[in-house]
Amino acid sequence: MHVINNFRKTFAHLFIWSLIFFLFGCEDLQLTPDEERALSEDLQVTAENIVDHEGSRLIRPFERPFIELSERIPEFAGFWIDDGNLVLHLTSTEEAQQHMQSVVNYLNEIKEYMEFDASRAVANEVEYSFEELRNWRDMLFSPVFSLDGVVMLALSEKMNQIRIGVENERYIENVHKIVEVLEIPLEAMHIEIRQRPNLSQNIQEDSIRPILGGDRYKSSGS
Known part of the structure; x- marks a missing residue:
């Protein structure tokens, strides 16, 4: 069964990459040696490839x-x-009070976050669940970072969207095509213009905004 699962994962990756080459052509995917090494490392941490010794998906x-x-x-x-105020996002607020209490109890139990006033906690209704956004972000990881001009990929619970940073507007269309190929709602994406970070800034993967899920940056030396 493990061999069959690995074959399915490999086939899925080959299928996605074939579509990318078909959509964009080889010219858009020309990489420097440093970028090739970075891309090969990225391919080891996609949603489908992240496994631990028990065959389970690894967790940030x-x-x-x-x-x-x-x-x-x-x-x-x-x-x-x-x-100091706890803000909770839910895809349905019908049981907001019950869910809020569950979250408050959990946070008090793990004691990993700053203190907050539970009496002033607020629940807002949004479109996408965390698990949906997480799956879409991980699906996008390798394909979007194979494209020129993409410098950031992040999950924002606050925006209830996946944030993708590109160097300028001419790269947006290629990102849209990837999103469409993977059948991810375009409304779940927030594409923004961002400067490519420099290695001297010492930006590390998943080290930015830890409460909001972390960002993945591709530096000018990646």
Whole structure:
């Protein structure tokens, strides 16, 4: 069964990359040696390829609370603490009070976040769950970073979207095509113009905005 699963994963990757080459041609995917090495490393950490010794999908450590809350609350779409106030996003607020209490109890239990006033907690209804956004981000990881001009990929619970940073507007259409190929709602994407970070800035993967899920940057030396 493990061999069959590996074959399916390999076939899925070959299919996606074939579509990318078909859509964009080889010219858009010309990489420097440094970019090729970075891309080969990225391919080892896609949603389908991240496995531990038990064959399970690996988890970014700072996302574990979000994942565990998603397992307890299917409507869970993220949270953050704003000036001491807990803000909770849910795909349905019909049971907001119950879900809010579950989140408060969980955060008090793990004691990993700054103090907040539970009496002032707010629940907002949004479109996409955290698990949906997480899956889409991980699906996009390798394809979007294979494209010239893409410098950032992030999951934003606050925006309830996947953030993709490109160097200028001419790269947006290629990102849209990738999103369409993967059948991800375009409305779940927020594409923004961002400067490519320099290596001297010492930006590391998943080290930015840990409460909001982290960012992935591609530097000028990647």
